[in-house]
Amino acid sequence: MSAALDDLAILPATDQPYDIHYQDDVLLVVSKPSHLLTVPGRHPANRDCLISRVQREFPTAQVVHRLDYDTSGLVILPLTKKALSEISKQFQARTVEKTYQAVVAGQIAESGTIDLAIAADPEHRPLYKICQQTGKPSVTRFQRLQYNAQQDNSAVLLEPITGRSHQLRLHLAAIGHPILGDTFYGGDIVAKARPRLLLHARQIRFNHPLNGKWLQIELAPDFAD
Template sequence: MTDSAESLAILPATTEPYQIVYEDDVLLVVNKPAKLLTVPGRHPENQDCLITRVQREFISAQVVHRLDYDTSGLVLLPLTKRVLSDISKQFQARSVQKHYVAVVDGRLAQAKGVVDLPIGADTENRPLYKVCHITGKPSVTRYHRLNFASETLQSRVQLEPVTGRSHQLRVHMLALGHAILGDTLYATPDIAAKSPRLMLHAEYIRFTHPLTGDVLSFTTPAPF
């Protein structure tokens, strides 16, 4: 899930600061607030972003993966080229484990399952993406319903992206018929209006430290 497509528009940056979750000499793990790009956008007014803020204090910080502008949560930032290369290889090998928490509209029919639907660019509605069995790339998401609120008809769901396509979690939840609350790109206006922000948070990440070989894991609870 990247914010590259969203960077085409003017996206005002939140004043909420990022939080350092872990720090050593070669890498950082930070908690990105919602409504902040991970990297500078193409529009001149989208220069305020997570990496520019982090580099004010950690000048060598690099981006190895991204979260959408609207998504909050954990981001891993290498501080050296060696660690950047190693972490990149871990992502490519899909050995980095991540899961997200989302609040979606309605009750999922199954408590847990797998969405295996290819995703490609929606060329007629850029910068959106869609399920496409012709040009889409293989995309897999595991989901687990955590609870269902009968009074609001909303489900809290844990999402594990096995692949990392742009807007994958949004598109896959929409394909199930359960759009994420606050999603102004994919949800219907009434569902988008149910939250002032996208109810999607990168809650957990697990990876191997490139220098020590230790397996590190971090969790930041969703702010919703």
């Protein structure tokens, strides 16, 4: 095995299946479980992923956006080239609206906006970092749902205005409220607080690629604090 291959992480795929939450002739909206890649990873051991599983039943399914390995929640999968093209345009125009739910350490403010540029961190790949000088503009809105004083954590809704890699995880860690279970940016205590990252793509809203009607799909997370 080459040294480059040795450097690639092996990410064991969960046995938990995906579920279909919307289906018609041109698209699916499915839920990806935590601990599953959206697309195959670079390491040969990381071939099992959401799209490979879905394509066993729907061979024409394609990926138009992704969720991190650790993140659960809703994913749109077009079934035709036209649907793929139309939904891709919506993502490029930032008209697709997504809401995430998370549980974070500490008592976060009732609401707010995090506006911190994000750049790759070449010295600590695959991590990213806050860098106002070289980073890309990155904006996240948040709203606290509740604060658990006994456990000192907050349930929060998150709306990413931009779609940078690791944006939600990094933004929340940067303001002192890392997501529980975050092994990248949470530190040892937060990383070990839960067996998975408590981040879930709860709601997605977009225009149907054929009839233009507004579609809104919602799925509550299977974690609670």
